[in-house]
Amino acid sequence: MVDGSADDTGYDEDPRVARIHRKQVFKTDTLPPISERAQEYARTHPNSWMYYTDSSLPPDAPVTLSNVTGGRYIDERGEFTRTWMNPDFVPQPAFAKREFHNHFELVLWRALYGHISIGDLVWAFAENSHLVVVDPQTRRPEVAEHVDHKFGQTRRGVLVFTSEPLVDPAAGPVQLMAGTDILDLYGTDEELWLRINDSPEGNGLGVEFGIDDMVLLQRQNHVHVERRAAEQEAAGGSTTRTAAETPAAQPQPGPPVDARERFFGSMVAGAVGDALGYAVEFHGIGMIRRQHGEGGVTGPVLRGGVAEISDDTQMMLFTLEGLIRAHVARRIEPRDNDPVPEVQHAYQRWLHTQNRPWEHAGGPYARRLSRPDGWLITNRGLFADRAPGSTCMSALFTFAQTHQHATPQNRINDSKGCGGVMRAAPVAVWSNDPGEVFFTAARTAALTHSHPSGFLSAGVLAVIVHQLLRDVPLRDSVRVARDLLVRWPEHEEQLRALDAAVALAERGRVSPEEIEEQLGQGWVGEEALAIGLYAVLATDDLRDALLLSVNHSGDSDSTGIVCGNIGGAVHGMRAVPPEWLRTLELREVIETLTNDALAEFSPGPPTDPSWTQRYPAW
DSSP: OOOOOOOSOOOOSSTTSOEEOOOOOOOOSOOOOOOHHHHHHHHHSOSEEEEEEOTTSOTTOOOOGGGEEEEEEEOTTSOEEEEEEOTTOOOOOTTTTOOOSSHHHHHHHHHHTTSSOHHHHHHHHHHOOOEEEEOGGGTSOOEEEEEETTTTEEEEEEEEESSGGGSOGGGOOEEEEOHHHHHHHHTTOTTEEEEESOSGGGTTSOEEEEHHHHHHHHHHHHHHHHHHHHHHHHTTOBOOOOSOSSOOOOOOOOSOOOHHHHHHHHHHHHHHHHHHHHTTTTOOHHHHHHHHBTTOOOSOOOBTTBBOOOHHHHHHHHHHHHHHHHHHHHHHSOOOOOOHHHHHHHHHHHHHHTTOOHHHHSTHHHHHOSSOOSSGGGOGGGGOOOOOOHHHHHHHHHHHHHOOOOOSSSOOOOOOBTTTGGGOGGGGGSOSOHHHHHHHHHHHHHTTOOSHHHHHHHHHHHHHHHHHHTTOOHHHHHHHHHHHHTTSTTOHHHHHHHHHHHHHHTTOOOOHHHHHHHHOOSSBHHHHHHHHHHHHHTOSSHHHHHHHHHSSSSOHHHHHHHHHHHHHHHHOGGGSOHHHHTTBTTHHHHHHHHHHHHHHTSSSOOOSHHHHHHSOOO
């Protein structure tokens, strides 16, 4: 619940200060009255929590740790007792679910609503190469006078837009220009303003700066980063510029971590680990230390203001979407409980996002559909080429041609690459039976990776996460997965790697060189699982685990996503560093899909027609 007022202008009193149209919202330290509906819920859900979200959100908004205002505990009698107020609550703007056409619009939105600093926004503006300007004949942005009604002044301004759809259709032709070129052209004019998205179409993403102030902020940011890097290098620390320049706040006591929060943590922390590792994938530890300091990467390495995800998170999301659609199909028309066909369909949609025509990528599904369907494929950010694995690509092309699913018995290659395990964690929600979870995860991985270590590693990871969601301690979760693993033929290699990870964790944190010596580099399934699991076992918090999992020679994004999948399920969503989360690419997509999965696999899944349009049942 949010009690406050909104001010859409939000101008500072000093007309020379960078001005931002920002919503003003105020937190509350009370929860709404207990309604009859809440009392009825409490009677049927003893020993649990009821949470309350920001009332300004639309009804279908995803529930995350940051938009929960607090909660009430329901005791064993089904009665409300104590309350909890969420210290991490962040009020969300009304257009939190709007579509962003590029990364800079996402960065701008975050700055407008206080999630990142103005300095980070200016940095992203200077780095951005896709700003739209009017009047290409002059080959420079238009300079025009406009009236500032707040201060009663007529001022000269340069008008630019973050994407073409935000340009007033009557404005005429447009061209692209890099942000740094705009600053170079006009940065010495003390009377000129930079106006971004100043049109009805740009409502909600409008911002205005004194252009010389912008240049000054950019220079100050460079100086600050260089000074900080020099200080850290002298102290033996990292030279990486992270999303936040201050230490993260210590976690505050709150309600117990429940299964919902653990699954959110697993999916989101997996993506965070992937983004941390993607920046240094293919780098040896020597190069990582030279570029980021003796301690290696200490936080997200930003490109255009965001921490980019790799193909690992892309495929993890399509795995989860395939499972949701399979579950919807089973509810509508009960049949066998095998979700592999729907997951295969999801992977063919992912293949299409990798610059492959649907008629070539879809295989048998393209015969029924003229274009890929569902909500996930509409998110254009997923169409980025992030070094997809050649095994995944070739296996999916083979299916498109043959229409035959690969299985642990019907093998199409001898690859044990980590492309199977890095996408397997979502299978944890498919069934209450850990044996079925292992079987399903192994089969979905075997669609592309036919070596036993390529698909058995996926089964182990999914079962570990499955058990953690049920409050089973991590080491016991590993034992459950191990017991299921040894029932499969050709399990010996995966078993040795799993046991090696547990044994190495007994020694605590070791050097990246020793990680490589004992566990490998993570390029193959059993090694990626071993390194990710070791990092969680050897540390006490999620931040340390993620950094340990990516600072080594090898496939850092895959070891990072595995670590995040496990560590997020251990510690919950609350353990994800907020300053890392703010810069995560496609965060809204990841959280929305995760929330939708929790809704679909809940006791009362959605039944409205829009749900089957969002997740078609075939």
